[in-house]
Amino acid sequence: MSRTDLMRGTLDLLILRALMTGSNHGLGIARRVEQITQGAFRVNPGSLFPALHRLEQQGWLTAAWGRSETNRKAKFYELTPAGRGHTDEEARNWKRVSVAIELALRDLGEA
Amino acid sequence: MSRLRDCTVRLVNLFRRERLEHELDAELLAYLQLDIEENIRRGMAPREARRAALARMGGVDAVKEECRDVQRFRVADDLWRDLRHGIRRYSRRPILAVVAILVLAFGIGATVGILALVDSLLLRPFPAAESSRMFVMFTSDYSSGRPGFNSYPDFLDIRESTGEVFEHVTAASRMPAGIRIGEETRVMSAEIVEPNYFDTIGLGFVHGRGFEAVDDGAVAVVSNALWRSEFGGDPSALGREIVINGSPVTIVGVAPAELTSALGILRVDVWLPMAFEQLLRPDDGRQESRSRRGAAIVGRLRDGVSIDDARAVVDIVARCLHQSYPEEWTSLSGQPRDLTIREADQARLPPMASGPVVGALAVLTGLVGILLLVVCANISGLLLADGSVRRREMAMRQALGATRLRLIRQVVVESLGLGLVGGALGIAVASVAMRFVTLLLPDLPIPVRLDLEFSSRLVVAALLVSSGVGLAVGLLPALYATRPGSEVGRFLQTRFRNVLTAMQATAAVFLLIVAGVFGRGIVSAYAVPLGYDSDELVLVSVDLEAAGYTENRGRAYLRQAMEQVPLAEVSLVPFLSLRARSRWGVAVDGYQPRAGEDMEVNANIVSPGYIRLMGVPFVRGRDLEPGERNAVLVNQAFAQRFWSGQDAVGRRLGRPALPSFIGQGDYENSTDPQWSTVVGVVEDGHFVSLQENAIPVVFWSTEDMYTPQVTFHIRGVTADAARRAISQLDPGVPVGTVATMADTVGTALLPARVAAVVSGLVGGAGLVLACIGLLGTLSYVVARRAPEIGLRVALGARPLQVIRLVAGGTSVKLVTAGVIVGGGLASGVAPVLQSRFAGGEGVDLVTLVGVVVCLTLVAFVGVGVPAARALRIHPAEVLRVEE
Numbered sequence: 001m002s003r004t005d006l007m008r009g010t011l012d013l014l015i016l017r018a019l020m021t022g023s024n025h026g027l028g029i030a031r032r033v034e035q036i037t038q039g040a041f042r043v044n045p046g047s048l049f050p051a052l053h054r055l056e057q058q059g060w061l062t063a064a065w066g067r068s069e070t071n072r073k074a075k076f077y078e079l080t081p082a083g084r085g086h087t088d089e090e091a092r093n094w095k096r097v098s099v100a101i102e103l104a105l106r107d108l109g110e111a
Numbered sequence: 112m113s114r115l116r117d118c119t120v121r122l123v124n125l126f127r128r129e130r131l132e133h134e135l136d137a138e139l140l141a142y143l144q145l146d147i148e149e150n151i152r153r154g155m156a157p158r159e160a161r162r163a164a165l166a167r168m169g170g171v172d173a174v175k176e177e178c179r180d181v182q183r184f185r186v187a188d189d190l191w192r193d194l195r196h197g198i199r200r201y202s203r204r205p206i207l208a209v210v211a212i213l214v215l216a217f218g219i220g221a222t223v224g225i226l227a228l229v230d231s232l233l234l235r236p237f238p239a240a241e242s243s244r245m246f247v248m249f250t251s252d253y254s255s256g257r258p259g260f261n262s263y264p265d266f267l268d269i270r271e272s273t274g275e276v277f278e279h280v281t282a283a284s285r286m287p288a289g290i291r292i293g294e295e296t297r298v299m300s301a302e303i304v305e306p307n308y309f310d311t312i313g314l315g316f317v318h319g320r321g322f323e324a325v326d327d328g329a330v331a332v333v334s335n336a337l338w339r340s341e342f343g344g345d346p347s348a349l350g351r352e353i354v355i356n357g358s359p360v361t362i363v364g365v366a367p368a369e370l371t372s373a374l375g376i377l378r379v380d381v382w383l384p385m386a387f388e389q390l391l392r393p394d395d396g397r398q399e400s401r402s403r404r405g406a407a408i409v410g411r412l413r414d415g416v417s418i419d420d421a422r423a424v425v426d427i428v429a430r431c432l433h434q435s436y437p438e439e440w441t442s443l444s445g446q447p448r449d450l451t452i453r454e455a456d457q458a459r460l461p462p463m464a465s466g467p468v469v470g471a472l473a474v475l476t477g478l479v480g481i482l483l484l485v486v487c488a489n490i491s492g493l494l495l496a497d498g499s500v501r502r503r504e505m506a507m508r509q510a511l512g513a514t515r516l517r518l519i520r521q522v523v524v525e526s527l528g529l530g531l532v533g534g535a536l537g538i539a540v541a542s543v544a545m546r547f548v549t550l551l552l553p554d555l556p557i558p559v560r561l562d563l564e565f566s567s568r569l570v571v572a573a574l575l576v577s578s579g580v581g582l583a584v585g586l587l588p589a590l591y592a593t594r595p596g597s598e599v600g601r602f603l604q605t606r607f608r609n610v611l612t613a614m615q616a617t618a619a620v621f622l623l624i625v626a627g628v629f630g631r632g633i634v635s636a637y638a639v640p641l642g643y644d645s646d647e648l649v650l651v652s653v654d655l656e657a658a659g660y661t662e663n664r665g666r667a668y669l670r671q672a673m674e675q676v677p678l679a680e681v682s683l684v685p686f687l688s689l690r691a692r693s694r695w696g697v698a699v700d701g702y703q704p705r706a707g708e709d710m711e712v713n714a715n716i717v718s719p720g721y722i723r724l725m726g727v728p729f730v731r732g733r734d735l736e737p738g739e740r741n742a743v744l745v746n747q748a749f750a751q752r753f754w755s756g757q758d759a760v761g762r763r764l765g766r767p768a769l770p771s772f773i774g775q776g777d778y779e780n781s782t783d784p785q786w787s788t789v790v791g792v793v794e795d796g797h798f799v800s801l802q803e804n805a806i807p808v809v810f811w812s813t814e815d816m817y818t819p820q821v822t823f824h825i826r827g828v829t830a831d832a833a834r835r836a837i838s839q840l841d842p843g844v845p846v847g848t849v850a851t852m853a854d855t856v857g858t859a860l861l862p863a864r865v866a867a868v869v870s871g872l873v874g875g876a877g878l879v880l881a882c883i884g885l886l887g888t889l890s891y892v893v894a895r896r897a898p899e900i901g902l903r904v905a906l907g908a909r910p911l912q913v914i915r916l917v918a919g920g921t922s923v924k925l926v927t928a929g930v931i932v933g934g935g936l937a938s939g940v941a942p943v944l945q946s947r948f949a950g951g952e953g954v955d956l957v958t959l960v961g962v963v964v965c966l967t968l969v970a971f972v973g974v975g976v977p978a979a980r981a982l983r984i985h986p987a988e989v990l991r992v993e994e
Contacts, residue, residue, distance in 0.1 A: 044169060050180065053181045057116065072141060
């Protein structure tokens with residue numbers, strides 16, 4: 001599987017997942033997404049920041065200025081309680097869909 | 112929920128643009144720096160690390176743009192930017208901007224002013240709580256069949272029998288009142304109402320209470336305006352005593368400010384109970400007679416009852432009344448009389464007044480509508496010319512990737528901005544103009560209350576007009592500017608601009624001719640022979656009812672006046688003949704009216720000697736004699752209408768009942784009519800208004816009919832001497848207006864004068880606009896052909912040839928077309944306007960020539976300025992620009 005352009009819904013879910021383990025800044029989130037997808041998805045700033053702002057506006061994230069491990073000033077994003085609930089729900093939805101797609105495509109693309 | 116939240120945040124973000132932009136910059140910068148650090152940690156050289164990070168970021172601006180998209184509404188953002196761009200553009204072209212805004216302000220201001228007038232006269236809801244349930248009711252007139260006022264006994268019967276559909280039914284009639292507060296007595300406007308009147312209206316009181324059945328009649332409710340002006344808004348006014356028509360009454364209530372007359376837009380100073388009338392005129396019999404109709408019926412429908420349900424009931428009531436009182440409820444043409452019921456919100460003017468008012472408003476609205484069209488055409492033309500200048504800008508932006516829609520939006524946003532600024536200025540202009548209109552009102556013969564104020568509805572209307580105009584004038588120039596080379600673009604640039612210019616010329620000619628017609632009408636009105644001698648005639652009005660006189664005392668007073676006033680001659684008429692059109696029904700012996708024929712004629716009550724005093728010649732017969740009963744005079748037109756010009760002397764006319772106060776009366780059709788015999792026929796004159804063409808008029812005699820509202824006509828003295836002589840007769844009689852006949856003629860001309868001023872202003876504005884339009888068009892031609900003109904000059908073209916090049920052909924054709932079409936339209940419309948508002952016949956040569964001269968002058972300026980500019984073109988300069 002090559003590096004895929006992320007569909008919007010997928011990206012949102014991946015960002016939320018990346019933040020489940022604690023708050024992080026933009027670059028950190030991008031790296032975490034790469035990590036947890038084992039490098040399958042690379043997020044560039046052009047889609048990362050709009051997605052972060054959108055999620056913030058929808059109330060799933062909060063943002064605050066803080067210091068990075070190298071003591072740089074950066075904006076840190078954190079999941080809100082509502083955001084956690086939303087992430088769980090989206091994860092369940094996604095699994096249901098992916099199982100269904102899996103079933104539908106079972107005997108294709110093997111060769 | 113999150114969708115809604117997103118939307119709100121975006122809206123809020125629109126107003127924190129700067130902070131957001133700043134944060135975004137900081138965030139992206141932090142990202143970049145963290146990335147560079149990371150790259151260095153991985154072992155890259157600093158320069159290499161920076162390059163790689165930048166490459167990963169992509170275009171910073173593109174990222175920002177994406178984020179802005181999320182944060183805010185992009186459209187709103189863009190609109191804001193378009194607007195700022197527009198403001199910058201127009202601040203570099205101040206003349207264009209100022210001209211456009213002023214022109215728009217004028218057009219929109221005039222429109223809003225007329226809308227305010229229409230709103231306050233016709234569209235305001237009836238002043239009552241839950242006004243949608245209020246209704247008004249009219250009885251058809253005996254002689255004319257038109258809806259009119261109602262008699263008091265009929266009102267009682269109607270109220271008795273309609274309890275099922277009406278929650279309240281109440282009645283009000285007007286009474287001129289001499290009100291004494293402290294020392295001074297003044298004639299004011301009073302309304303006599305039923306005790307349940309205020310409950311029916313349901314607006315409550317500022318202080319005190321309304322009338323109760325137990326009140327003995329000596330009580331009054333004062334209007335809010337009177338309370339403020341006479342009692343300084345002091346609550347202790349309650350319980351104070353004032354004297355009305357000689358009878359003391361106690362103030363028991365102060366009405367809320369919004370309460371006006373039940374009879375439309377008339378002003379009311381004080382409300383009195385029905386019992387007051389009996390107190391004042393115990394033997395008058397007015398409240399028992401079904402023929403004396405001065406009461407307006409107002410009421411409230413029961414909840415859930417529609418006006419149609421009520422109408423069905425009211426029709427049955429009218430039929431019952433006809434059966435019970437066949438005499439009074441059969442009209443002069445033999446048909447049963449009927450009752451009309453209307454929703455009060457839809458009948459703000461009583462039916463007898465609404466015709467002329469609506470007509471005048473329609474004419475004004477038409478004129479202003481034409482003006483607004485001219486304004487649109489004008490600004491559209493200016494922007495079109497401006498658009499040709501900005502083609503370069505547009506082409507460049509298109510080349511840089513702007514879509515056509517985006518560019519069109521830019522132009523439309525600009526014109527919308529112009530429209531709104533012009534509109535705001537226009538509203539300011541309109542509110543000043545309204546104050547001016549309100550100042551004109553004290554001259555009106557009836558006490559009108561006109562609240563010209565800006566309701567929120569009016570502001571919305573003004574906004575709609577402004578933005579509508581803004582869009583209308585911007586759209587075509589936008590289409591053109593963004594695609595100048597296309598078929599549409601060429602069409603807009605040539606044909607359409609010509610059409611716009613011709614249209615403006617047409618409208619200017621039309622408006623000017625209409626203005627001229629009004630103006631000439633007024634001038635000729637002063638020259639028209641009145642049919643009587645108006646020189647040195649002083650008119651003094653008194654109201655004997657306001658002095659508390661009974662009929663017997665009033666008659667004695669009048670006899671005394673005729674004998675004692677040491678002046679050349681004294682005559683009296685009720686209502687100043689030239690001011691109020693009094694139309695009363697008349698029965699003509701031996702004349703069978705056609706079904707539905709209007710048997711109301713203009714009438715006056717005059718003393719013996721009046722006709723002689725006025726200098727009107729007799730055609731047949733003689734004047735009335737002092738002491739002679741049952742004699743009457745008519746004019747030639749009357750004799751012509753009813754007796755086909757045969758000898759009128761000796762014929763008989765049935766007398767009407769006393770007129771009610773508004774000037775509407777009705778024939779008292781008792782079983783034994785009172786007949787008068789015609790003793791003389793007088794020449795037709797202008798007895799009612801200066802516009803009339805020989806209207807039938809009948810002159811009843813003061814020996815037969817009594818009226819407490821009297822105007823003395825006195826010749827050969829000054830106004831002051833006349834006033835002194837009259838007030839010496841009895842200082843208790845309040846002297847109303849004192850005016851010379853010349854003043855009165857001026858008042859009679861007021862509607863025409865206002866119309867002339869308005870249409871003159873509108874016409875003048877149209878002319879200026881036409882000039883601007885022509886100037887704009889030709890200036891554009893000069894600007895575009897500057898290189899060609901320069902080349903021609905360089906090759907030896909003479910000035911005259913250059914001028915012909917600029918001004919030739921098209922502009923002459925356009926102006927000519929405008930004169931012909933506009934002149935044609937105006938000569939079609941002018942006679943209609945003249946018959947209603949002014950004298951004169953058709954479009955006269957002077958007006959026509961004047962207009963053509965005006966327009967030629969305008970064309971000269973419009974052509975001359977650009978031509979002069981063309982002459983100044985220096986070949987070397989333009990050729991250098993051309994390269």
